[in-house]
Amino acid sequence: MSEAKPPLQRGGLTHISPWTAATALAGATLLLPVFVITASVFLPSGDIWRHLYDTVLAEYLRNSLLLALGVGCLSLPLGVLPAWLVTLYRFPGSRQLEWALLLPLAMPAYIIAYTYTGMLDVAGPLQSWLRAAFAWHYGDYWFPEVRSLPGAILMLALVLYPYIYLLARAAFLEQSACVVEVARTLGVRPAQAFFKVVLPLARPAISAGLALVLMETLADYGTVQYFGVATFTTGVFKTWFGLGSSIAAAQLSALLMLFVLCLLVLEQRARRLSRYHHTSARNTRLEPVTLRRHVALAAFCLCAAPVLFGFIIPAGQLLLWVIQTWHSSLDSSFLALVWNSMELAFITALLALLLALAVCYTRRRHAGLVTNAASRLLGMGYAVPGTVIAVGVLIPFTWLDRHLLAWYDALFGAGAGLLLSGTIFILVFAYLVRFLALSLNAVEAGLAKVKPSMDEAGRSLGVSGFSLLRRVHIPILRGSLLTGLLLVFVDVLKELPATLILRPFNFNTLAVRAYELANEERLAEAALPALAIVLAGIIPVIILSRAISRSRAAYA
Amino acid sequence: MKYLPLLFSLLLALPTAPAEQVNVYSGRKEALIKPLFDAFTQETGIRVNLVTGKADALIKRLELEGERSPADLLVTVDAGRLYRAQALGLLQPVSSAQLERTVPEVYRDPQGYWYGLSIRARVIVYAKEQVNPAQLSTYEALADPVWSGQLCVRSSANIYNQSLVAAMLVHHGQDATEQWLRGLVANFARAPKGGDRDQIKAVAAGQCRLALVNTYYLAGMLSSAIAAEVNAARQVALFWPNQMDRGAHVNISGAGVTRSAQHKDSAVRLLEYLVSVPAQEWYGKTNHEFPIRAGVAGGEILQSWCEFKADDLNLTVLGEKNQAAVRAMDRAGWK
Numbered sequence: 001m002s003e004a005k006p007p008l009q010r011g012g013l014t015h016i017s018p019w020t021a022a023t024a025l026a027g028a029t030l031l032l033p034v035f036v037i038t039a040s041v042f043l044p045s046g047d048i049w050r051h052l053y054d055t056v057l058a059e060y061l062r063n064s065l066l067l068a069l070g071v072g073c074l075s076l077p078l079g080v081l082p083a084w085l086v087t088l089y090r091f092p093g094s095r096q097l098e099w100a101l102l103l104p105l106a107m108p109a110y111i112i113a114y115t116y117t118g119m120l121d122v123a124g125p126l127q128s129w130l131r132a133a134f135a136w137h138y139g140d141y142w143f144p145e146v147r148s149l150p151g152a153i154l155m156l157a158l159v160l161y162p163y164i165y166l167l168a169r170a171a172f173l174e175q176s177a178c179v180v181e182v183a184r185t186l187g188v189r190p191a192q193a194f195f196k197v198v199l200p201l202a203r204p205a206i207s208a209g210l211a212l213v214l215m216e217t218l219a220d221y222g223t224v225q226y227f228g229v230a231t232f233t234t235g236v237f238k239t240w241f242g243l244g245s246s247i248a249a250a251q252l253s254a255l256l257m258l259f260v261l262c263l264l265v266l267e268q269r270a271r272r273l274s275r276y277h278h279t280s281a282r283n284t285r286l287e288p289v290t291l292r293r294h295v296a297l298a299a300f301c302l303c304a305a306p307v308l309f310g311f312i313i314p315a316g317q318l319l320l321w322v323i324q325t326w327h328s329s330l331d332s333s334f335l336a337l338v339w340n341s342m343e344l345a346f347i348t349a350l351l352a353l354l355l356a357l358a359v360c361y362t363r364r365r366h367a368g369l370v371t372n373a374a375s376r377l378l379g380m381g382y383a384v385p386g387t388v389i390a391v392g393v394l395i396p397f398t399w400l401d402r403h404l405l406a407w408y409d410a411l412f413g414a415g416a417g418l419l420l421s422g423t424i425f426i427l428v429f430a431y432l433v434r435f436l437a438l439s440l441n442a443v444e445a446g447l448a449k450v451k452p453s454m455d456e457a458g459r460s461l462g463v464s465g466f467s468l469l470r471r472v473h474i475p476i477l478r479g480s481l482l483t484g485l486l487l488v489f490v491d492v493l494k495e496l497p498a499t500l501i502l503r504p505f506n507f508n509t510l511a512v513r514a515y516e517l518a519n520e521e522r523l524a525e526a527a528l529p530a531l532a533i534v535l536a537g538i539i540p541v542i543i544l545s546r547a548i549s550r551s552r553a554a555y556a
Numbered sequence: 557m558k559y560l561p562l563l564f565s566l567l568l569a570l571p572t573a574p575a576e577q578v579n580v581y582s583g584r585k586e587a588l589i590k591p592l593f594d595a596f597t598q599e600t601g602i603r604v605n606l607v608t609g610k611a612d613a614l615i616k617r618l619e620l621e622g623e624r625s626p627a628d629l630l631v632t633v634d635a636g637r638l639y640r641a642q643a644l645g646l647l648q649p650v651s652s653a654q655l656e657r658t659v660p661e662v663y664r665d666p667q668g669y670w671y672g673l674s675i676r677a678r679v680i681v682y683a684k685e686q687v688n689p690a691q692l693s694t695y696e697a698l699a700d701p702v703w704s705g706q707l708c709v710r711s712s713a714n715i716y717n718q719s720l721v722a723a724m725l726v727h728h729g730q731d732a733t734e735q736w737l738r739g740l741v742a743n744f745a746r747a748p749k750g751g752d753r754d755q756i757k758a759v760a761a762g763q764c765r766l767a768l769v770n771t772y773y774l775a776g777m778l779s780s781a782i783a784a785e786v787n788a789a790r791q792v793a794l795f796w797p798n799q800m801d802r803g804a805h806v807n808i809s810g811a812g813v814t815r816s817a818q819h820k821d822s823a824v825r826l827l828e829y830l831v832s833v834p835a836q837e838w839y840g841k842t843n844h845e846f847p848i849r850a851g852v853a854g855g856e857i858l859q860s861w862c863e864f865k866a867d868d869l870n871l872t873v874l875g876e877k878n879q880a881a882v883r884a885m886d887r888a889g890w891k
Binding site: 051054055056117121122123125127128131137138139147148225226227228230234237238240241242243244246324325328387390391394395398401402405418421422497500501502503504505506507508512513516517519520521524 | 605610612751
C-alpha cells in the first residue's frame, strides 16, 4: 500500500490533519443555525412583507441604523480615549480606573435601562421632587426623555463601550514604545502621535471591538422594547408573535445578518493592504508619562465618567432597591440560581475559547476563501437576537432527536422522550453559536500580532504544531485569550432570551429571575438577581484585567 | 463534555417512567404560578416540572419538539396564544365534568382544547383630580378629539392591546375599527413605551389623564411594599368601560393539555386543581385577577371595586382576529 501513498506535505492542502477535520466538523455544526435562519429567505411568507413594507419597515430600518450609528459614535471615544489615557499616562486613580473601566461590562443593557428609567422618568423620584419643590406640573419644565432613541443610544453605549476599551487597551499595551518614540523623533507631538501612529496601529483591535458593539446593538431587544423604540429586532418579534409568522421573522433576522456581514467585509477590505505587526524584534515597554494638575484632573474625569454613569450610578440604584426588598427576594433557591449561571458561563467560555483557537489556527494554516468565509459566518450569531438563535438551534436538533429516537425505538421499543431538546447541552450549544464571535474576535486580534516570521523561526528551531502554539503563541496571546474568555463568561451571565426558551425543566438562572420580575415592572424586586449578575461578572473582570496587564509585562 | 455521562445516563433511564409528574410550559412567570404548583404537589404527590418563558417561544419549542415533546400542559396569560397553539395542532381536547362545571362557557374552548383559569379586564384609569368620571363612557369614546394628547397606553406589540383591538374588530368590523384606531392614536400623550404600571405612573405624574391598563397592575401597585407605587396608584381611579352596552373587555389566563402529553391524567388533575376554591382564592388575593370560579371572592382590593359587566364574546375569536388586529394597528401608526 505504500506505493500509492503521496508524499506527506506539511501544511499543504493535500494534508488535512484530524484536528483540521474536527474543527471543520464543529464549525459546520455551529453554522447550522445560521444557515437555518438564512434558508428561511426561500420560504413563502404570504403578503406579510407587503404589509411590513407599507407600514413599519421604513421605521425599523431608520431606527436600527440611527441606533447603530449613535452607539458606534458614542462608544468609540468612550472606549478608546480612556484606554489610551490609562495605558500611556499616569494620573491619580489611573491604576484603579484601568480595571474599573471594565465594570459596565457586567451590567446587562436592559437592567441599566430599567435603573435610569426608575430614576429619571416622569414618574421617578427626581422629576417628582422637581414638581413638588417648585410646584410645577408636567409640561411646565423641560426634562430629557430617558425612554427615547437618544436614551437607548446612551444606555447601550454606556454598557457596550468596554468591548472597545478592552480590545483597544490590549492593542495599546502590545504596541512597542519604539513606534511612539520614532514618531516623537520625527517631530510628532504626543496628541498627533496618538492619531497618526497609535490609533492606526490599533485599528484591527478597535474595529473588532466596534464590530462587537454594533452587533450587540443590532441584536438588543430588552432595551429598545422597553423604551418603545421600534427597531429591526422589535420588528422581528412583533412579526413573529403578533403577526404569527415565524418565517417572516427569520427573514428579517437574515436581512440583519446580511447587513452586518456587509459591514464586516467592507471593513476587512479597507484594511486588507496594511499589516499590523511590528517588524522590529525590539519591543520595549512603553513608559507611562505622569500627568500633573489640570491635565491629570481632566484625564481622571474623562476616565471616571463612563464608570460613574455606566456602573456606579446604576449599581447604586440597584443596591438601594435591594435594601428595600432583599428579605422577600432572597430565598433558598437563590444560591442555585447563582450556581447555574456561573456554571453555564464558565463551561461556555472555555468551550468558546477552545473552538475559537481551533478555528483561527485552521484559518491560519489553510488560508483561503472557504476557511475565511466560514470563520466570518461563525461570528454572525452575535448579530442575531437570542430567541431567533434558539429557534435556529431547535430546528436541526429536534430533527436529529426525532431520527435518533426512531432508531432507539427500533432497538428498545417505543416510549422514549427527547434526548437533546431541553438539556444543558443544547443551551450551551446555542450560547456558542451566539457568542463565538467574542472569542473569535479576541483570538484573531491577538493572532494578527503574531508575525509569520515567528512561526518560521519556531519551525526552524524544530518547534511546530502544538508545541509551537504552547511555547510561542500562547505566551504572546495570553492577554487576548483571557479577553475572549472574560467576554463570553460575562455575556453568558447576562444572556436571557435563548436561556428562556431552551433551558431544561426547573432550571433558572439569575438573568431569568431578574427578567421575570423586571418584566412585571417589579424593578425593586428584580434588583437582587440583577445585582448578583453584576457581582458575579465583576470578579472575573478584575482578575482578568490584572492578568492582561501582567501578560504585557511578561514578554516586554 | 461534562454532560456526556449525564446524557448517557438519561439514555438508560428513559424507558422507565418516573414517579407521577407533570411537565408544564408556562408563558406565565414563575412567581405568579409556582406557589399553586407547589400546593398541588403537596396535596397530590404529583411533581410539577416547570419551564417559563415567552408564550410564543414556548409554543415554537412545542411545535418543533413535536410528538415527543416532554410538555404535558401549556399555560398562557391570554386566550389568543392558546388559540394559536390549538390551530397549530399542539393541544388535545380533554373533558372533565369538574372543569366544565366550573369554567363558564365563554372562557373555555367549546371542545375542551383549553380552559380559562383566571379573568383579567382591560379598563380605563383616570387622574382623580383632573377627570370627572362622568366624562368617560366607552373604549369607543377614547377616540374622541376631546382627549387629544391625554391618553397613555403601551405598545401595539403588547398582546393585551392586540386582544382589545381584535375584540373591536369583531364588534365593529374593519373600517369602523381602523377609524377608531386613528382617532385613538391621535389622542396619545406620548409614543407608547413601558408596561401597564408605567402608564398608571404617567397618569399620576400628570403626563396624561387617561390610560388603558389591566386591573391587576393597579391592584398590584396599591398593595405594593414600595411607597412610591402606592402613592401613584392612589392618584388614579378605575373606570369600567362599556357598562351600558356589551361590557368591559376581558381576557383570561388559561391552559391546555398538549397533544404529546405523556401524563395526561396528571395534567387534567392539575387543571382541576387550578380551578379549585383554594387556588382560585389565591389568584384573587395574590395575583389580583378575577377568579374564574363563581362565588370565590378576591382580596380586599378586588372587592372594593364594584361588580362589573364583562363582554361575553367567546375568547376564541381574539386568537382568530389577532393578526388582523396587529395589521390594523400598524396601519394606524400605533407604535
